[in-house]
Each structure stands twice: as structure tokens, then as C-alpha cells.
Amino acid sequence: MAPEQDTFPPEVAAAMQGQLPAVAERTVAAIVVEVPSYTEAFTGVMGRKIENAVQLALGAFLELATASGGGDPSRPIGPALEGAYALGRGEARSGRTMDALLAAYRVGARVAWRHMSETAVEAGMPAGSLARFAELVFAYIDQLSAASASGHADQLDSSGRLRRRDLERLAELLLTGAPPYDLTTAAERADWTPPRTLTAVLVPEARARGALGVLDVRTLQAGQDLPGTEPGAERSVLLVPDADGYARAQLVRALTGREAVVGPARPWQQARSSYSRALRALQLDLRPDGDLPVDTELRLSDLVLRADGEALADLRAQVLAPLDGLGPGPREKLVETLRAWLLHHGRREKIATELFVHPQTVRYRMGQLRDLYGDRLEDPQSVLELTLALGAADR
Template sequence: MVDTARIELNVEGKDLARRCVILRAYAEGIAEEAVEASLRRLPDYDRPYDPRYAEVMRQVTFWVIDHFLALMADPSLSSEDLLRFWYDLGAGEAREGRSLVPLSESLRIGAGVAVRRLTEEADLLGMDTTARTMAQIADALFVYHNHLMASAAEGHAKASSGDRSRFELGRRRLVDLLVSGAAGPDEIARLARPLGWPVPGKVAAVALDRVPDRGFPPDILTGYHLADGPCLIVPDPEGPGRRALLTELLAGRTCAVGIQVDPAETAKSLRWSRRALSLAAGRVLPGDGPVFAADHLALLMLMQDPDLVEHAIERRLKPLLDVRESIRLPLAETLNACFELRFNATEVGRRMHLHPQTIRYRIRNLEALFGEQLEDPSCHLELHMLLTLWLTRQRTESAAG
């Protein structure tokens, strides 16, 4: 059984806590709508011959939503009973020969309904429904989802230990197929079907520096056996709340999340994630927690040939690298902002919290250093990319001490 009785949602603000106390009054109606949506979209749970089953689903869903809102209001609240129930629920699914994917999908559907309904009810009550506030609730819901599914996965694994080797072998073969680069949609579907893994529209590969010491939700495939290093295959990586979930799941480890692709192109995502992981290990990219390759596309393209990049930095940024160290970084940051804000001294000054006259003085110094290069727009893209890489390295090295 999971060894924690608490779920940390990491939300901020007393106002949000007070709102969640009020919104608990709507939990029953939200649960009813969430169950109806799950029954429509998940055939495994549609059992018209057993009305008691739907009633149990409503009770459980109400418990989950009500407990979530109570936890948002009081972070010290124990979740022991709920986590134990989900452990037993996972074990029950295993004993009936089912995977945990439908259960996880049901939670995700319920979370989507909950976010929408909570937004509607809060709006009707005149509460704050800004994007930032609702994003906090959505992110917290997906973290909550992960804790429940982790508990269910533990119970499922314990109850299905006799069949586990065959099940895990099937998942390993599916990973091998996905990362082979030669998988067609039909073949992927054929292998995924008996494993209860619904083929998603998009996936991303996560490159890991080592095999993790914790489990993951059942919809995430693990590739710990791969010769080039362990990885995960994550469905729907850019869906609502998924980035926050991945950040929470992968916190504290050096890893990189690849760009999302069609399942048949998983090998491409894995190649990009491994490249990003290599750059994080070399301190070119920040390595504290997951690195998302989609946030660093220019640097990934630029670093395809590191030796050539080093030569380009030494050659193109030489005027800047030759100035004394005390003014090198301020000039570099100013030039970078100038490229992004079209050399508008007022806008650059606003971003850097400096007087525009200070920016104009620095621009004159930069023009003296780089000469015609700053007057030629065709040089700006190359200089900007190299400068971005150089600044990223400086900040990463500075953060590392």
C-alpha cells in the first residue's frame, strides 16, 4: 500500500481555498455529469443491465471531487482512506483481468467536466475565474489524478503479479515497435489492443538519465530495457494539464521530453529527447527537472554539430568575447533583447528595467564592436541564435555555482 496519507497539490492563495469550500456544494451535480460523460465515452463502464454499478460510480466520483475540493481548502487533510480505496480498486480491476487504462481515462474525463463546471459555477457566483486561477485548479486536478492512479497501479501490480511477466513482455514489445521507426498504425493498434492501451493521437518520448525508482500511470509506457538508455512514451503530452503532470512526475531528475508526434513517429521524438538530454547533461540546457524540447527548438537545431557551433561562437561573437568580463554579460543581454525588440531602446529598457538612455549608450558600444553586422538584417538571425546559446550557457553555469 502507498506509504503516504497526504496528497500535496501545491496551490497558493487563501481566496482560492475559500472558493473551494463554497464550490463543494456543487460536487454532487458535477459528479453526476462526469459519470454520464464516462458512460458515453467508455464502453467498459456502460452496463445498463446493472443499475447499481452506475450508482456506485456516482458515489465514488462524488467522493473524489468532494475530497479534491476539501483538500484544496485544507492541504493538511488526510487522503489515507481515499488512497486505500483506489489501491483496492486497482487490485479489483486486476482480478477481473482488466488494465487500468479505462479507469485512468474515466478520471481524465471527470477532471475535464469538473474544470468546466467549476468555472461555470464560480462565474455565476461572481468569483475570480481568470485563466491563472482556473489553471491552478486544472493543474491541481491532474496532480490529484496522478496520486490516485499511482495507488491504483500499486494495487493492480500486487494483484496481477502472476500474470505480470506476460503483460510486461507485451508492453515491452509495443515499446520496441514504437521506437523502431518502422511501425505502421495498424501494427501498433494490433499490439496495443490486447494490452488495453488505447493508441493516442499524439505521443512524446521522454529520455531519462537512469531508470526511475517510482512507478507511472498505466497509460505511460516504460522502455527501461532499451540499449541506448531508458525512456518513457507519454500519450497526449500537450493535452490539458499534461505538462503540469509531467513536471510533477519527473521532478528532481535529469530528463528531457521530446516533441509530440504521431505514434508511428515515436522514434523521432525519442531522438530529439535524447539530444535535449545530452545538452542538459552538458549544461547547455537547464537540467534541474524535465527539459521540454519544444521550448528549445532553435538551440536543438543549432547544436546538431557542436564543433561547428563552437567555431561559429568564437568567430561571430569574438568582438563581444574580447571585452572585459564586467561588461560582457550586460552587453550580451542588451543585444539579445535588441534583436527581440527590434532595437527599440524604450522597449528594451522596460524589459531590462533600465533607463532608455542607458540602453542607447550600450547600443552605441555594440555598434562600435560589431560594425556593419548590426546594420545588416541578414546577420541578425545567426547572431541572435549564437548569442542565445552563449547566454543560456552562462546562466546555467552561474546557477550551477
């Protein structure tokens, strides 16, 4: 909304108009001294351009302040507001906050008011009109400040959205295994410095924001449509930089309680490999150890054994065929005893401890198993097949 208009005497308006170049020069000089971040920007050719901009803004103000009541009050101030808006966008692009610009507006308002009011009084403006003149000056500056703040916010919003899209695009290219040249180009476009490695982390979509808050700020997040997942899976994939070696333990701790699945660290352009591993663990429904995430580096045997679920089921049926004639109860006890015997290399005391039974019970059950299997418990190939078949049991 434009400030309310007053009509100034023509001789006052003319006197102030004549002083605009000097006022603009003094305004810029004061800003350079009082707002250090503009010292370099306001010197040389750029300084002269800014002086011209300040002079035009002050001229628009005088035109507004001296306009008759029949004119369009938005016409003289419109270009000035557009310029202030563009200035705010430029400040955001340069990486400066609004603090410096608002400080410059405050300094400019003070300097412009001091010199223009002196000129106005010398030209015959009644002292009683100065208060109204001050209101007009500072209302005008407030509008310019608001327009610049709006431009600054809009630029940050639009540039932030653009960079987020570029980062998401980079993550998608990594997950689909794009060629190295495409990945390097996308990283440059997103202003993202490639790390040595990337580690894929799958988390429920609802927990992604919280997870990002405890991870490296360079972490990439892919969009919702992840390659290899079913629609409605509601999982997000995060690509965490340099989470290998000792940093992996920190990553796992940071993800405690977030239902995460953590893939292996891979060279950054091979992030798809890490994602495929994590996705495979998710598809195989590997269960976490308490609140800790599923660390695929600690579950490699499960991943290998479950790579072909049908083949594993067939192998189990084949190697456990000698137990088919037993009832469910006795069969289950012998299967768990056979598994413990394989994993503990026949050490009876350890087997008994794991099964919470007496060593004599272990001896009795193993006697039954030897009767059922015969020499196969001494055959390396049969032992290997039994170990593979029972190694993934109940995991």
C-alpha cells in the first residue's frame, strides 16, 4: 500500500530534486562505512550503478510525495518496488542474508532524511510539515525493505527447490547405475562434491526426516519411486557419504530404533550395488537385532543362503528326508540337535549349553541321528549340504 500523499510546494520539490545526485552519493558512502559487507560491492563501477539506483528510488519517492491527489499513486512507486524486489533476489543469489540489506536500508533512510529535510527547510517547507515528510520517507523505505525481503525469500525458495530436484535426480541416477560421465555431470549440476564412498540406507518413509537429521549433511535422498520396490512400499533410500571403516559403527548407532536396513559401503559411482544389497535384505525380511538396524555386512551368510529361497527349501527337504518318518516333536528336537552339532563341530558340552539339555541327552540324540543318517554324517559333501540347509534355519 502506498503512503498517503501530501502535496509539497513546487519550489521545495525542485530543490530536493536538484539535490538527488548528492544525496545518493552520500547515502552510498554512509552504507559503505556502516555496513562492512558492502564495502567491496559498492566500489568502482558497481558503486556508481548503485548510486544511480538510489537516485532513481529517491526520485520515485519525490514524485509520489509531490503528486496531486488525482494521479495514480502506484505508478511512481511501482518500478522502485520492482527494483527492490530484484535487489533482494540478487542478494540471495550472492549468498548474503537480508541482515546486511536491511541495515543498508536503515542507513540510507537516515542519511536521505537528514539531507533532504535540510534542503526542504532551506527551500521554505514549514517546520510543521517535517513530521509528515518523515512519515512519508520511512513508510517508503519500509515498502522497499518489504519488497526486497520478498524477493530474497522467493529466490531462496526457488533455488532451494531447484537444488533439491537436482540432488534427487543425482540420487536416482546413482540407484539406476547411470554411466560415470552422467553421474559426474549430475553431481556438478547439483553442486554436490562426491565422497569416496556411499552407503545405501533404507528406512520407512515416515522416519526419513528424522534419520537425515543425524546423518552427514551431504546425504542424498531419492524420490519415492525407488527402482526395484513395489508401489506403496513407503520406504526411502538415503545415500550416506563416507560411512565405511570406523564410521560405519557410528552410522549404525545413529540409526538405532529407526527400522533401517544398511547396505555396504561402495565407491560413490557404484552406489547401486549398496542399494541392491540393502533392498535384497529387505525383501528377504531379515530381522534386526533389537533396536539396531539390519547391518547387511553382518548378515552376509543369511543373504547367501537365502539368495534362492526355493532351492534352499528343496535342499532342506532333501537332506532332512531321513527324519520324515518321525513325529513333529521328536523331529524338531533332532533337527535342532543336528544343527547345533554341525555349528559346534560335535563339541558335546557346547551343544548341551546351547540346547539347555544334559550332555547325555545330546549323546542319546546323536545316536539316533547316526542310526538314521549312517555314514553320511562323516561324508564332507553331506555335511556341507546339511550345514547350508540348516544354517539359515529360524533366522
